[in-house]
Amino acid sequence: MSGSGDPPRRGTKAFLAASAVAQICALARYTVLARLLGPEQLGLAAILILTAQFFESVTDSGSDRFLVQDKAGDDPALLRLTHLVSLGRGLLIAAGLVILAGPIAALAGAAELAPDIAVLAVAPLVMGLVHWDYRRQQRASDFRGEGRIVLVAEVVSLIATTGAALLVRDFTAILYGLITRALVTVIMSHLVARQRYALGYAGEYAPRLARFAWPLMVNGLLIFIGGQGDRILISNQLGVAELGHYSAVMLLIYYPSAMVMRFMTTMFLPRLAARKDEAAWDRAREALAGQTMLAALAMQFGFVLAAPIAVLLLYGERFEVAWLAVALIAILQSARFIRMWPVTEAMGLGRSHIVMVGNGVRLLAFPGAIAGLALLDGLEGIIAAFILAELIAFVLGLAMVNQAHRTPLFQGAARFCYFVIGSALLLAIVIAQKEAWWSVMAGGGVSLLVWAALLIRAEWPLLQDMLIILDRATGRRLLPVIRAAGRRSG
Template sequence: MSVRSSILKGASILSASQGLVAISSMLRNIIVARHIDSENFGIATTFALTISLVEMTSNLALDRVLVQDDEGDSDAMLGSAHLIQFAKGILIALVLIAIAGPVANLFGLPHLIHAFQLVALIPALHGLMHFDFVVRQRKLDFFPTALFDTLPELLTLLVALLATLIFDDYRVMLTVILLQAVLSVVASHLLARRPYRWTFNWPLARRKLRFGWPLLINGFLMFGIFQGDRVIIGSQFDMHTLGWYSVAFSLCMLPTIIFAKLSASILMPILSRNRDNSEIFIPCCTMSLTACAAFGLLMVLGFALAGSALIQLSFGDQYIQAASVIVILSIMQALRVLRIAPSIIANSQGRTENAMIANIFRSLALPVAIYLAVTGHSVQAVAACGIAGEAVALGISVYLAPIKHGKVMFVRRLLLLSACGVAIATVTIGLAPAQTTAGEFSDLILQLFYGGAIALLLASLLALTDPHLRKECRHLWQRTRDTKTPEQSLINNDT
């Protein structure tokens, strides 16, 4: 099978799996949110924030090392990754137990210290993860990764349904997140071809730490960036406000996470193997940027035109206040999606400090958000701080992107895509009719499909402005018609 066919097959598998993950995750949140009130959903959100603290501040990117490093598929490298992962899991679990009290008090929930201590089980469980399924990405075999992502999510959906029969408060979400960790670890071992083992090899461990330390520091910054606004709102406002804000945040965040995982899994192997071949590397960089810009526009237009309907149809009228911030958050996430391209380009060359440095500048918006919250400004004002921070971080990330001979082309492409995206979004949102906030079911469905269709059409048109992407689309079209084309595929050159 050619590299191009492998990439297309991998993209199809990952797209399908991430689609299932998105649907399952959203349905799970809907089940929980509709079963409990907004205040309890706010409490449940504090557990999710604590888990994010664990995951983001302990990210050594061991899975990415196994894909990027030349010796990533060796038994010694895999065993070393397992040992580091286990040690990290135990250490983080002990830290979580120690800080459970202060975290509970921060959110005004001192009576729930025991619940925050239970969350410490999650990193301990993740410490037993088997990474063999990740190594198979080196050969563009994404099926194990797709199963690992999908199966636990689908089973967790069943867990959520069963938990609602037993509990009627925040314990529904606590049960779900604990069992999800168990299912993920079990899935990683079932998908492994090699036995689980530990290997102590200091040179290999040092290589992983050298690759991962910028990402570890970046994890602390990312927690503040991704979750800082919710921590501020949870500590300065009430749990009801945190509940509806989290609905808007999760709706905007979910597509970003899925797109980021999909992009990293597909683009990382291609860019890594062609980092010394500028004829392939530079066009792939610009295609990555175009895809990110198109997806960002899709998010902004989709939530602007159909966000209110989506909230009411999925989570219910008690969370309708989420519509007041969903456009602000979608713009922030669109800028974050744009940052994916230069970040992956840097990671493909082992330059993992790109995201860390960009996020240092992004985190400068947090003190402003804290000041606005403490001085009595609105939730919308707190959320808007993220837009300015993401814009600055994007500029820094592009400036640091290691594109030797195509930097000027990359920057010009970014400016053109940004200008077109802003113009399209401004005109479309300005001409759009007012969203229905308490309409009939049929009106909400119509608004949802209308908004989604318009967003998809305009985002697709923006994507097709890239000549290399148009060529790949023509090749894909010719392939589906089972005919040959005289043009040579860019990805087919990747051998």
């Protein structure tokens, strides 16, 4: 919800719709590849995607977000500097992919990937020419430009990937999709721009951008290792086919959560960065915290119920996984999702080092995963270690943001406790079902109902605000009924 002092937001519905279509297209790409190619070829495609994400992460200066966050973001000189940085980044990634194609392929245990990794360099080279004016437009809460770019690029990329998969029948189909998406993104970014595209160095802004960027570049490496380390370890320890299985299931929750995360970050970052007054900041912060936690729990519980059926329907029996692994994947991704709360606040404050420190803590997952493999012997041990690291990183990030804003150190901890307790109850029920501990399962179910009632009571004001938005879209039919139910239960 926007407060009375917040600027009107334009294109939010279109941007949300475009984000939803983008994630549907991304999931459809993986579904097509899984159906046509199988786990091993899907695992090789996943290695190409991981390689692209690695180079993108370690070179991410955050210059496009700096346009939104910095007070001089509307100055054409800063936009020219952003374009110069973007072009340099594209050239650097492309050169790195070509030069290191052989070593990367050998490290992945798939030497035949070297030529394909070199071809992958075309995508970042093209992306270096993006016109970033659509980011500048978001300073005025105008999200229409990015919505159009995302919608067209993802749909065309899906068509290209599907066509290539039908023709070549191997993992290289993903290359056609990635290069097409980059090309269409660049074209669309120039079409929606309102300022002329130009490159230029701006001495007055470069030092500020450098101070903002260097923690994010270090952070990019940490994000990749922390966020994709589970797939790296699975590929290294359990094999490419197991990576294909895991990636297929993980992406069923990753894409919806990424859509919501991208939308919420795009909506909240300008409001937090504006910092007009304490009241506006507190409204934005409260809405971000509550919506993040509720969305994470909804995704987690929904995924555990729907994923086993969805895997069979979308991918077939070759990709079937145990319910316990599904529950752990759900908890892992929702734990990554809730970190958006302190991360977005830190970016709004301009404290990018907080994000870097939090991502550094996530590296605890690696020694934990080695221990998990020894104790639990398999996929579950790796995932459990990454869950624990994400939760520790969240607590540290929340404390650092609170300290930076001079609020109580653990403000918001109650919401985090609701998340942890709900996740633990869900996991207990799944384990009890697997071991046929029916009394434990019944007790967990009752505890879960009590927990849900307490959660709804604690978050009732926020839920009412969210229902107002829903009522506007449905003709104001739901809120009176739910309010009446709330009065009766009270």
